[in-house]
Structures are given as structure tokens and as C-alpha cells.
Amino acid sequence: MLEQIVHSVKLxxxxxxxxxxxxxxxxxxxxVRRKSNLAAWLALLGLxxxxxxxxxxxxxGQNSIFFNMLAVDSFSVFFKFVILASSFLIILFSLQxxxxxxxxxxxxxYYSLIIxxxxxxxxxxxxxxxxxxxxxxxxxxxxxxxxxxxxKEAEDSSEASLKYVIYGAVSSGMMLYGISMLYGLTGAVDxxxxxxxxTEGDINxxxxxxxxxxxxxxxxxxxxxxxxxxxxxxVYEGAPITITAFLSVASKAAGFAMMMRFFKVSxxxxxxxxxxxxxxxxxxxxxxxxxxxxxxxxxxxLGNLVAIWQNNLKRLLAYSSIAHxxxxxxxxxxxxxxxxxxxxxxxxxxxxxxxxxxYTVMIVANKTGSEDIEAYKGLGYRTPLIGVAMTIFLxxxxxxxxxxxxxxxxxxxxxxxxxKWFWLVVxxxxxxxxxxxxxxxxxxxxxxxxPERSAEPIQFSFAHVTILLVLLIPTILLGVYFGPxxxxxxxxxxxxxxx
Amino acid sequence: xxxxxxxxxxxxxxxxxxxxxxxxxKNIIYSAFSLLFTFFGVAGIYVLLxxxxxxxxxxxxxxxxxxxxxxxxxxxxxxxxxxxxxxGTLQTIPASIIVAMTAGALCGVFYMTDWKIVRxxxxxxxxxxxxxxMFMTTYLLPFEVASVVLLVALVGAAMIAxxxxxxxxxxxxx
Numbered sequence: 233m234l235e236q237i238v239h240s241v242k243l244x245x246x247x248x249x250x251x252x253x254x255x256x257x258x259x260x261x262x263x264v265r266r267k268s269n270l271a272a273w274l275a276l277l278g279l280x281x282x283x284x285x286x287x288x289x290x291x292x293g294q295n296s297i298f299f300n301m302l303a304v305d306s307f308s309v310f311f312k313f314v315i316l317a318s319s320f321l322i323i324l325f326s327l328q329x330x331x332x333x334x335x336x337x338x339x340x341x342y343y344s345l346i347i348x349x350x351x352x353x354x355x356x357x358x359x360x361x362x363x364x365x366x367x368x369x370x371x372x373x374x375x376x377x378x379x380x381x382x383x384k385e386a387e388d389s390s391e392a393s394l395k396y397v398i399y400g401a402v403s404s405g406m407m408l409y410g411i412s413m414l415y416g417l418t419g420a421v422d423x424x425x426x427x428x429x430x431t432e433g434d435i436n437x438x439x440x441x442x443x444x445x446x447x448x449x450x451x452x453x454x455x456x457x458x459x460x461x462x463x464x465x466x467v468y469e470g471a472p473i474t475i476t477a478f479l480s481v482a483s484k485a486a487g488f489a490m491m492m493r494f495f496k497v498s499x500x501x502x503x504x505x506x507x508x509x510x511x512x513x514x515x516x517x518x519x520x521x522x523x524x525x526x527x528x529x530x531x532x533x534l535g536n537l538v539a540i541w542q543n544n545l546k547r548l549l550a551y552s553s554i555a556h557x558x559x560x561x562x563x564x565x566x567x568x569x570x571x572x573x574x575x576x577x578x579x580x581x582x583x584x585x586x587x588x589x590x591y592t593v594m595i596v597a598n599k600t601g602s603e604d605i606e607a608y609k610g611l612g613y614r615t616p617l618i619g620v621a622m623t624i625f626l627x628x629x630x631x632x633x634x635x636x637x638x639x640x641x642x643x644x645x646x647x648x649x650x651x652k653w654f655w656l657v658v659x660x661x662x663x664x665x666x667x668x669x670x671x672x673x674x675x676x677x678x679x680x681x682x683p684e685r686s687a688e689p690i691q692f693s694f695a696h697v698t699i700l701l702v703l704l705i706p707t708i709l710l711g712v713y714f715g716p717x718x719x720x721x722x723x724x725x726x727x728x729x730x731x
Numbered sequence: 732x733x734x735x736x737x738x739x740x741x742x743x744x745x746x747x748x749x750x751x752x753x754x755x756x757k758n759i760i761y762s763a764f765s766l767l768f769t770f771f772g773v774a775g776i777y778v779l780l781x782x783x784x785x786x787x788x789x790x791x792x793x794x795x796x797x798x799x800x801x802x803x804x805x806x807x808x809x810x811x812x813x814x815x816x817x818x819g820t821l822q823t824i825p826a827s828i829i830v831a832m833t834a835g836a837l838c839g840v841f842y843m844t845d846w847k848i849v850r851x852x853x854x855x856x857x858x859x860x861x862x863x864x865m866f867m868t869t870y871l872l873p874f875e876v877a878s879v880v881l882l883v884a885l886v887g888a889a890m891i892a893x894x895x896x897x898x899x900x901x902x903x904x905x
């Protein structure tokens with residue numbers, strides 16, 4: 233017993249580093265009275281240390297620690313990298329955000345909560361016990377509620393926070409109900425035990441289906457899948473833009489990681505098919521992937537159709553992020569390693585292009601104080617660099633070659649075709665066409681409309697350009713040279729407990 | 732229905748009715764007081780489930796601590812006693828259809844499923860000891876994570892409640 237705990241603590245180093253950073257930042261905020269950016273730099277340092285530990289984990293093989301509470305495997309390490317990269321970028325964004333740095337607002341707590349949020353998402357990627365899943369979702373949610381309302385003086389920020397809390401409470405209540413039903417059916421709280429109970433058979437599939445629908449309420453809320461998406465537009469619009477960007481990428485990645493682990497480990501029949509070869513089989517008569525397929529279609533269609541009507545860029549990107557969650561769900565529906573790898577690839581691509589789009593919106597909002605599409609009139613002539621960067625991010629979000637978004641969609645659709653899900657491919661492709669319309673609407677405003685006379689070019693510093701390039705280069709580079717990414721994603725599919 | 736079942740239904744009834752009053756009452760004082768019975772009913776169910784420690788903790792912390800604080804908060808706040816709370820209902824017909832369908836499905840599932848039931852319930856002993864042991868061994872990680880969750884919630888509560896002089900000087904952005 234003691235050996236296992238000692239062994240587990242060694243494999244918990246990244247999370248420990250984050251927890252320590254969180255506490256240090258809290259204490260620092262009490263000690264240092266004057267306003268400074270010290271907290272941000274310390275948070276960045278903490279993330280670097282964490283990254284070092286995650287790198288060490290990458291070579292430690294597949295482990296399950298703390299009595300099957302948490303899995304440390306290649307799959308979770310992959311998502312930890314995605315989450316770390318986005319937290320790192322978000323802290324850099326925050327340093328430049330006028331919205332946050334206005335007045336004498338103190339940001340010590342802000343940075344410490346970002347670290348706590350990262351910790352919650354780390355735990356989500358590895359959680360292999362229903363109790364741990366619930367706790368990590370709560371840690372992530374509570375930190376994001378506070379961060380969404382961090383600019384208290386803005387009314388829509390408080391409104392966003394409140395709406396987020398209410399929807400969050402409902403969906404975590406539903407998820408808890410699902411957990412209790414699953415426990416009642418299988419008598420196990422860890423996903424390996426659930427799988428064992430299902431293999432032994434004799435379980436009411438109707439009850440199992442309802443339990444998994446309730447579980448999907450919890451996951452769907454995190455990844456903002458229809459019909460659990462209602463909070464997304466309001467929260468994304470009201471929250472500080474750095475937090476919006478963070479929620480749209482990292483929170484979604486963590487939610488997907490947890491959902492994929494839950495479904496793959498607990499609901500796949502290990503006696504049928506060959507998991508190592510990538511052919512999965514769900515239990516006889518329990519077609520949970522049909523449920524996910526329906527959610528996926530609803531999610532992307534609604535996201536894309538509603539996005540057409542949006543004039544606020546934050547809101548538009550919120551609906552576009554709902555649509556992207558729908559695309560990525562298609563990869564889970566296929567029930568193959570290929571589909572899963574496609575989701576992983578998509579997430580890396582999505583990280584750069586979506587954060588890039590949000591970063592551009594932030595730079596423009598810093599200058600003009602507006603996120604309205606009208607503020608983008610003639611931006612391509614006023615400030616060519618920003619205009620061109622935004623164009624590339626938007627084209628990538630649509631999935632037009634040679635950008636990275638194309639590669640992401642290519643692998644998703646290829647997996648679907650190999651899995652014989654032709655009708656889903658058609659719907660996905662049609663949705664991409666619809667999405668082109670509203671992305672191009674922004675482009676039209678930037679390049680085909682003349683700027684108003686009073687509009688000045690947007691000033692930006694060297695730091696702005698650096699961050700913009702850090703996001704821009706991968707978005708283009710991954711579109712033409714994606715071999716290593718694909719290989720790494722395919723090697724990262726191993727989850728503990730599945731041979 | 733044996734004696735045990737009768738007690739269970741009694742506590743379940745108390746919990747549900749008082750919870751309904753918490754939600755539907757227009758007077759916040761009534762809501763706060765009927766929350767007392769909700770907590771009490773839940774504590775009773777815990778006792779029936781042989782979870783003596785949790786039942787006591789429920790009484791001590793929720794009834795003894797949180798509820799009293801809540802009541803003080805309500806009473807010390809100006810005018811809150813007389814404030815009419817908005818408890819309007821919207822979209823009654825679609826909501827009731829969905830609720831009826833969900834409730835029907837859940838009830839159906841509950842009757843048709845044979846749940847995993849432990850038949851041999853061990854003799855009731857104090858659970859505090861084994862709970863403590865499990866917190867330090869099998870459930871060490873959730874226990875520690877729960878403390879982080881609480882810390883974050885605490886920071887958030889302080890953040891929301893704090894009056895920020897600096898921020899008041901800022902003009903609200905419209």
C-alpha cells in the first residue's frame with residue numbers, strides 16, 4: 233500500500249508542481265502590495281517546471297496511480313502538452329490585454345486561478361475513476377466560473393459568470409446522477425471495473441444508455457456540445473477575451489480527453505475485435521456511438537447556422553467553437569484508432585488557429601475597444617500584418633489548404649470514410665461550406681470595405697508581433713509539413729488498461 | 732413494507748417537500764428555514780444507510796454551521812425579509828412535457844433494472860475509523876484534490892465579495 237503511494241507521488245510531479253505554483257501565487261499576492269507582473273512571470277515559470285516533469289512522464293510508460301484514480305499514459309501526456317501550451321500562451325496574452333490591465337486592478341488571483349484551472353484540466357486528462365472525474369470537472373468549472381467574471385465592473389462579465397454557474401450546476405448534477413446509476417448497475421466506480429462488469433454481461437442496456445446520456449451531459453457541457461451548449465455564447469462574449477480563448481481550447485481539450493477515455497476504456501468489448509489493431513467493438517446491442525453521432529451532427533449544424541447571424545466577433549467565434557466540437561466528435565464516433573488520432577491532430581491544429589483568431593480579436597479590441605465586425609472595416613489596409621494574420625487563421629478554421637486546418641479536417645474525414653460513415657462525411661463537408669460563409673464575411677469587411685476616415689492604423693509592439701508569429705507559423709507550417717505531428721498523435725493513443 | 736422502509740419514505744418525504752418549499756417559496760426566510768428540514772431529512776437517510784459519520788457531519792456542518800450563517804446573513808441584510816423574490820415560470824408547456832418524459836423514462840428504468848444490490852449488509856459499526864484510513868490510502872488523491880477545489884472556491888468567494896476601490900474608479904465598459 234505504502235509503496236504504491238510512494239510510486240504514485242513520483243508520477244504526480246506535474247500536478248504537484250502546479251499545485252505548488254498555485255499556493256505560491258496566492259501567498260505572493262498577500263505579501264506583495266504593489267501592482268506588478270511578478271505573478272504572471274512566476275506562473276510562467278511554474279508552467280515551465282511542469283512541462284519539464286511532463287516530458288519526464290512521456291518516457292515513463294503506461295501507469296495507473298493512486299489505486300486506479302488517475303492514469304498516466306501517452307494519451308494523457310499528449311493532452312497535457314496541449315493544455316500546457318495553451319495556458320502558457322494565455323498568460324502571455326493576459327500580459328498584453330488592456331481589458332485586464334486597466335486601472336489598478338490586481339491580477340495575482342487571476343494568474344493563480346489560471347494555474348488552478350490548468351491543474352483541474354490535467355487531472356481531467358488522466359481521471360480513470362468516476363469520483364476523480366467528477367472532482368476534476370468541478371475544479372476546472374469552479375476556477376473558470378471565477379475567471380469568467382473577473383472583470384467585475386463590466387456587467388456582461390458578471391452575467392457570464394452567473395450563467396456559467398447555473399448551467400454548470402445543472403449539468404454536473406445530471407452527471408452525478410449518471411454516475412450513481414452507473415455505480416448501481418455495475419457496482420464499480422473505476423472505469424476498468426465498469427468494463428469488467430459489462431464484459432460479464434447481464435446488465436440492463438436501457439438503463440446503461442440513460443446513464444451514459446446523463447454522463448454525456450457532463451462531458452457535453454465541457455466541450456459545449458448541443459444540447460448542452462446554451463452557456464457558450466453568453467459566457468464567451470462576457471468573459472475577458474483571454475479567458476474565452478482559454479476555455480475554447482484547453483477546457484475543450486480536457487473534456488474531450490476525459491470523454492474519450494471514459495467511452496473507450498469502459499464501453500468497449502475487449503473480447504471482440506482487436507484493440508491493438510485499431511478495430512474496436514462496442515458491447516452487443518449498446519451502440520453508444522450512434523448517440524455521439526447524433527450529438528455531433530446537431531452540434532456542428534447548429535453552431536455553423538447560428539454563427540452566420542453573429543456580428544460580435546467573440547460570439548461568432550463562440551459558435552464556431554461549438555461547430556468545431558461537432559467536427560471533433562465525429563472522430564470519436566468512428567470507433568477506431570484512426571478516428572482518435574484524427575481528434576488528437578485536430579486539437580493541436582485547433583490550438584494554434586483558434587488562439588490566433590482570438591489573439592487578433594484581442595489586439596483589435598485593445599485599440600478600438602470593440603469586438604464588433606464593423607470595427608474590422610478596412611483592417612487589411614489599415615494594418616496589413618493583422619489583416620493577413622487574421623485571414624490565415626480564419627482560412628485555417630474553415631479548413632482550406634495549405635493551412636493546418638485542412639490537415640486536421642483531412643484526417644478526420646479520412647477516418648470517417650475508412651469507417652464507412654459516409655452520411656456523416658457529407659454532413660461534415662456541407663457544414664464546412666456553411667462555415668466558409670461567416671468566416672469570409674469577416675474577410676470581406678477587412679479587405680473589401682473602405683475604412684472609416686477616423687480609423688487609424690493599429691499600433692503594436694515587438695512583443696505582439698512575436699506572439700502573433702508564434703501562432704501564425706505553426707498554422708501554416710502544420711499545413712504543409714505535418715508528418716511528425718501525425719506520427720506523434722498516432723503514438724499517443726495508448727491508454728492504460730487497453731492492450 | 733417493513734419498518735425500515737417506512738422510515739426511509741418518511742425521511743425522503745420530508746426532504747422532498749421541504750426542498751420544494753426552498754425553491755418555490757417567495758419569502759427568502761421561509762426558504763432558509765425549510766432548508767433546515769432538507770438537511771435534516773438527508774441526515775436521516777444517511778443514518779439509514781449505516782453512514783453514521785456522514786450523518787453527524789451533515790448535522791454539524793450543514794445544519795449547525797452553514798444554515799445558521801445563512802440565516803444570519805439573510806436577517807442582517809437590509810430589507811431582504813420583505814423582498815419579493817422573482818419566481819416566475821416560463822415556457823410551462825414544453826417544460827412539463829420534457830419533465831414528464833424524463834421522469835417517465837427514469838421511473839421505467841428504475842423499475843425494470845435489477846440493480847446490483849448487496850444482500851449481506853455487515854453489522855453496523857462506527858465508520859469514522861475506516862473513513863479516516865481510506866482518506867489516507869485508497870482515496871488519498873480525491874481527498875487532496877477536494878481540498879484544492881475548496882481553496883479555489885474560497886478564493887473566488889473572496890474575489891466576488893471584495894469591494895475593489897481601484898475598480899470602482901473605472902468607468903463601466905458598455
